[in-house]
Amino acid sequence: MNNNFDQFQGSPDYVISESLQNAVNVSMALGKPLLIRGEPGTGKTRLAHSIARGLEKKLFVWNIKSTTKAQEGLYVYDTVQRLNDSRFGDRDVSDIRQYIKLGKLGQAFTALDQVVLLIDEIDKADIEFPNDLLNELDEMIFYINEIDETVSAIHRPIAVITSNAEKELPDAFLRRCIFHYIEFPDAALMEEIVRVHLPDIKDNLLGEALTTFYKLREVDGFRKKPSTSELIDWLQALIAGGIPVDRVSNEIPFIGTLLKKETDYDYFLTRTGRKLPGKRGDTYGTLH
Amino acid sequence: MFTNFFYILREKKVPVSITEWMTLMEALSRGYISNLEEFYYLARAILVKSEGHYDHYDAAFQQYFKGIETPAEISEQILEWLKDSTNRKTLTEEERAMFDKMDLDELIREFEKRLAEQTEQHDGGNRWIGRGGTSPFGHSGYHPAGIRVGGESGGRHAIQIAQERRFQNYRSDLTLDVRQIKMALRALRQLNRIGPEDELDLEETIDATCKNAGELEFVWRQSRKNAVKVLLLMDVGGSMTPFAWLCSRLFSAAHSSSHFKDFKYLYFHNCIYDGLYLDVARKEAVSTDLLLRVLESDYKVILVGDARMATEELTQRYGAINYYEQNDTPGLIWLKRIADHFDHCIWLNPEAPSYWSHPTVLMIGKLFPMYELTMDGLREGIKKLVVKK
Numbered sequence: 001m002n003n004n005f006d007q008f009q010g011s012p013d014y015v016i017s018e019s020l021q022n023a024v025n026v027s028m029a030l031g032k033p034l035l036i037r038g039e040p041g042t043g044k045t046r047l048a049h050s051i052a053r054g055l056e057k058k059l060f061v062w063n064i065k066s067t068t069k070a071q072e073g074l075y076v077y078d079t080v081q082r083l084n085d086s087r088f089g090d091r092d093v094s095d096i097r098q099y100i101k102l103g104k105l106g107q108a109f110t111a112l113d114q115v116v117l118l119i120d121e122i123d124k125a126d127i128e129f130p131n132d133l134l135n136e137l138d139e140m141i142f143y144i145n146e147i148d149e150t151v152s153a154i155h156r157p158i159a160v161i162t163s164n165a166e167k168e169l170p171d172a173f174l175r176r177c178i179f180h181y182i183e184f185p186d187a188a189l190m191e192e193i194v195r196v197h198l199p200d201i202k203d204n205l206l207g208e209a210l211t212t213f214y215k216l217r218e219v220d221g222f223r224k225k226p227s228t229s230e231l232i233d234w235l236q237a238l239i240a241g242g243i244p245v246d247r248v249s250n251e252i253p254f255i256g257t258l259l260k261k262e263t264d265y266d267y268f269l270t271r272t273g274r275k276l277p278g279k280r281g282d283t284y285g286t287l288h
Numbered sequence: 289m290f291t292n293f294f295y296i297l298r299e300k301k302v303p304v305s306i307t308e309w310m311t312l313m314e315a316l317s318r319g320y321i322s323n324l325e326e327f328y329y330l331a332r333a334i335l336v337k338s339e340g341h342y343d344h345y346d347a348a349f350q351q352y353f354k355g356i357e358t359p360a361e362i363s364e365q366i367l368e369w370l371k372d373s374t375n376r377k378t379l380t381e382e383e384r385a386m387f388d389k390m391d392l393d394e395l396i397r398e399f400e401k402r403l404a405e406q407t408e409q410h411d412g413g414n415r416w417i418g419r420g421g422t423s424p425f426g427h428s429g430y431h432p433a434g435i436r437v438g439g440e441s442g443g444r445h446a447i448q449i450a451q452e453r454r455f456q457n458y459r460s461d462l463t464l465d466v467r468q469i470k471m472a473l474r475a476l477r478q479l480n481r482i483g484p485e486d487e488l489d490l491e492e493t494i495d496a497t498c499k500n501a502g503e504l505e506f507v508w509r510q511s512r513k514n515a516v517k518v519l520l521l522m523d524v525g526g527s528m529t530p531f532a533w534l535c536s537r538l539f540s541a542a543h544s545s546s547h548f549k550d551f552k553y554l555y556f557h558n559c560i561y562d563g564l565y566l567d568v569a570r571k572e573a574v575s576t577d578l579l580l581r582v583l584e585s586d587y588k589v590i591l592v593g594d595a596r597m598a599t600e601e602l603t604q605r606y607g608a609i610n611y612y613e614q615n616d617t618p619g620l621i622w623l624k625r626i627a628d629h630f631d632h633c634i635w636l637n638p639e640a641p642s643y644w645s646h647p648t649v650l651m652i653g654k655l656f657p658m659y660e661l662t663m664d665g666l667r668e669g670i671k672k673l674v675v676k677k
Contacts, residue, residue, distance in 0.1 A: 018329075022329040023329065025320075027333075035337070171303070179336060179337045179338070181339035
């Protein structure tokens with residue numbers, strides 16, 4: 001076994017499965033970006049934070065939106081500022097360099113130490129977005145046209161890319177990545193995760209809550225199934241409210257922390273027969 | 289090293305490229321792994337780029353490292369066959385008693401043994417699995433849930449992990465490329481200005497700048513995006529079998545059309561009752577009621593079927609062709625609910641209009657505008673889907 005392979009061992013605030021840890025180490029050893037997919041709330045984004053903390057490296061986060069262009073991650077040439085300065089400013093507009101602003105990718109390349117780079121929710125962007133970054137992620141190098149300069153990474157950043165599979169990613173991009181799919185944690189792993197967040201939680205409360213939680217997840221027909229972050233919110237609410245254990249599974253207090261959509265909430269209420277048919281119930285009823 | 293594994297993966301339709309294979313070789317040569325389990329994860333992370341292929345990978349891994357031939361397609365056929373309880377009759381009294389005595393582990397082992405033997409001897413296939421295939425196998429024996437080693441996460445043997453085949457439900461394969469239908473479907477769009485204002489409105493900009501005495505004044509607007517959501521409901525099996533190829537073309541065209549905002553597809557047999565099915569084999573169902581509740585009414589619904597059945601299947605309670613369906617609401621009412629809920633529905637019929645005089649076809653034709661499943665019919669139907677009601 002090579003010594004510098006098992007670099008990442010997790011961090012105290014993040015519970016990691018063996019296979020994921022393996023994928024992280026493979027991607028670091030080979031210097032290839034790690035592509036992470038999985039249900040919402042399985043800790044895709046937090047993984048990058050954990051790597052940064054675990055290896056004591058700085059983290060650069062590039063949040064992708066539907067309007068994000070690949071170029072923005074490298075650098076932006078602020079022409080508007082320059083135009084403004086040429087009219088009213090007192091700066092020397094012939095020095096273009098001062099109007100070149102490095103994006104997150106550019107900053108990660110030029111950092112003096114190795115950093116962790118998180119490209120969050122890459123599938124939110126345009127379908128061509130990943131293709132535009134192929135060379136940059138592969139060679140870790142890009143060229144600034146305006147000042148005729150090449151920026152190359154001093155240290156290859158540890159790149160983590162998350163995706164919710166809203167769009168199909170291009171094959172050429174996938175070929176260059178290491179891939180891992182995070183499954184929804186089973187009850188045992190979930191218990192471990194909860195204990196990291198709420199170390200003082202009582203065993204019987206946690207046990208009861210987890211049983212209820214997984215039962216709720218099995219109900220078909222929720223538009224958004226409750227996930228880890230909702231569970232933790234709920235447990236916090238239960239502790240803060242001082243709810244006795246026996247009420248947890250019977251009443252499911254603070255259900256609003258688990259079900260975030262109105263239709264899910266209504267569905268839950270009618271299913272458990274807690275609500276007399278109101279307006280919504282009536283229209284629902286006529287269908288039968 | 290392991291070159292055969294590469295070809296097995298390709299054979300199982302995992303799109304592994306040479307680049308990725310070379311990456312794996314590089315990782316191996318650097319000595320990153322010390323046992324088979326690490327190899328399992330390492331190779332999966334490097335070679336497989338979608339959870340949809342995890343199951344194929346597991347199957348390939350199992351085959352390469354265990355040396356047992358278990359093509360998924362055959363296994364699925366066997367599962368189908370197992371479901372049919374009449375097959376149990378082929379067992380002799382003695383054999384049945386033998387199987388009833390075995391515990392789960394034994395059953396699994398026996399099943400795998402038979403499975404292996406079956407692929408080796410071609411003719412005896414049905415007989416072997418027939419003997420192995422009492423329903424306990426189908427449900428708990430071969431199915432991953434049955435083999436699953438619960439809770440234990442560390443130190444499991446890699447082949448065992450592969451054997452679990454936990455990712456079977458993520459599979460998404462089988463598409464045909466049919467350009468013609470795709471082009472027709474392209475007409476199915478509704479461009480709305482949504483999202484952030486990020487498109488330069490040139491006309492307005494010039495206007496505003498002129499008004500501003502030549503000082504630049506930018507005007508931005510939202511860009512146009514397709515907002516069409518499609519729900520495809522297909523009749524499969526029975527009288528539709530001769531048209532299966534046609535339906536599968538329509539399906540693959542719709543499935544690979546990336547311009548829809550959302551595309552959902554479900555299956556039924558002859559008529560829609562309480563449930564619709566997620567797969568062609570009609571194993572997994574979703575309640576129709578739930579569907580009507582969860583899906584917004586702006587989904588464009590395309591129903592595909594010959595609409596030809598016995599009249600009571602459509603109009604009678606408990607009329608469904610599958611006796612276990614036990615529908616206490618007649619199919620016609622369910623169809624009406626669908627027609628009422630969604631703003632735009634069409635019915636595509638693969639049979640020629642000259643055959644549409646059958647009573648059930650006429651009844652359904654009154655609920656849904658019906659078109660022939662030809663290029664012309666499809667174009668007409670799509671026009672109907674686009675116009676406002």
